Amino acid sequence: MTSVSVDRRVQLAEFLKARRARVTPAQVGMAPGPQARRRTPGLRREEVAQLAGVGVTWYTWLEQGRPINASEQVLAAVARTLQLDLAEQAHLFRLAGLRPAVPDSAECATQPQVQAILDALDPLPAAISSARYDILRWNAGYEAIFPGATLTDTYRRNALWAAAVVPECCSVFVNRDEELPRMIAVLRSAYGEHVGEPEWERFIADLTAASADFARLWAQQDVALQSSRLKIFRHHAVGELRMTATSMQVIGMPTARMVVYTPNDAETEERITFLQSHPGLATVDHTH
Incomplete structure (x- = not known):
């Protein structure tokens, strides 16, 4: 010993x-x-x-x-x-040398003060997501940019699902080829703490069945930690949005994180302001 x-x-x-x-x-x-x-x-x-x-x-x-x-x-x-x-x-x-049980992220995210913090960050788009990329809470700025992620009944309310499964014609990601491998590597890193848990195993199985890209990248066994990243999105009403996504740990929510999107240039900032003053604009010009 x-x-x-x-x-x-x-x-x-x-x-x-x-x-x-x-x-x-x-x-x-x-x-x-x-x-x-x-x-x-x-x-x-x-x-x-x-x-x-x-x-x-x-x-x-x-x-x-x-x-x-x-x-x-x-x-x-x-x-x-x-x-x-x-x-x-x-x-x-x-x-005792065991991994402690952690509070449920979804339950923690329902606390009123969590929403108050997100609302205080507006107009910066911000959301609370689980380690599986489930979108648990968000503010008005986030909803203005990603209405499909917060309002849709067609796809899961999950950022990785949106990146991997949503058809290219409806995807908001411009630099998807760069970001999808990174997102999956971060998921793989978190998965190490949840191997065998039914919800995690179902999520991995569903994504593998729904997305050939996910299945291929998941099999590569790449791992990565969260970091600030440039993410480029497209919105039918305003065009491209270039933002830095900064991920932060939330005290009391060890399996969740807060992601805040900061405009990378004045043009993006103006476009975000326009979207927030015109809520409900569709991200794409068609439906399936």
Whole structure:
């Protein structure tokens, strides 16, 4: 066992002891019993084991920092018994060498303050998207430029789906050949944290079936991190829009990000202003 692993086990033991000591029997619906017979102010180890549905010996070894394996399900049961909040649960998982569960991006994006932040960025187009490029929230500037992404019932409300699946005649991407491989490489990087998760596997399978370009690029196994990128879009009403897309992490939404589009030139800025003052203009001149 490495020194890092030993240190983590020591910290895990101390953390569990401290959290066990603060939970009283009454808080978990147990009879308190004679206080004089209790050596700790909180729950006993055997009580935590009983409530969590694990063996007393196993829990004792866990709290002693012994090198034992702990599954996500078992640790989640211990966390519930010790009444840990989200930050404490994540800390427990990390100390045990597991990837902590993260809040659902879509649920976090429904918080009113998230929309207020996006609205405050207007006239800069901005949106909150998941690690799978699902568009979760957006402001008026974003809707003016990408109405097909926010209003359509034909395609998924997903930026990668729009780039890979929407026909060329209806696509808003001008530099698609540059950006699509990059977007898929970023998706591949995020996918490493979600391998085997049903929603992710369905999304990959659907995209593979719907887009030969996606299937080919996905098979290349390229990975990349998010970065500021020049993106060129076309809009039937105004022509080309050249913008820098800057992606930022949102505190409390670890699997989501905020993307803000900044005009690259005065002409693009004027065209965005025109689109925002004339809402509802179609991005293409035809329908299917």
